[in-house]
Amino acid sequence: MSALSTQERLLQVILAPQITxxxxxxxxxxxxIAFRVRTDATKPEIKAAVELVFKVEVDSVTVVNVGGKVKRAGRTFGRRKDWKKAYVSLKPGQEINFAAGE
Incomplete structure (x- = not known):
């Protein structure tokens, strides 16, 4: 895998911050900090992606696979997609400020 395609992959790993x-x-x-990430993302990929996008040093990554909920509309049942959440611990002195638009 070339360096360019690796960097493109890392830019696609993080989908959105989980602000709840x-x-x-x-x-x-x-x-x-909690992020919504691709379901096929690995911990090393998530760490590299956060460091690349936000220019911070990551201490550790914890991953949670979240099962999609079963929803109902009338008598029809459907299911939301499963997704993955990553909790990223930053090294001391590091900070990501979403309000500043980084």
Whole structure:
């Protein structure tokens, strides 16, 4: 795999930050940031992607596979997609500020 395609892959790993009450509580208590990531992403890929995109040093990555909910519309049942969430711990002194638009 060439360096360009590797970098393109890393840019596609992070889908969005998870900004919820729970994610905010975890960020305050454990200095971790939650991201929604691709389901086929690995911990080393997530670490490299966060370091590349946000220019910070990552200490560790914890991954959670979230099962999609079963939803109902009338008498028809459907299912939301499964997805993956990554909790990223930054090294001391590092910070990602989403409000500043980084």
């Amino acid at each position: 009450e729970k994610a905010t509580r975890v960020a305050d208590k454990y200095q971790q």
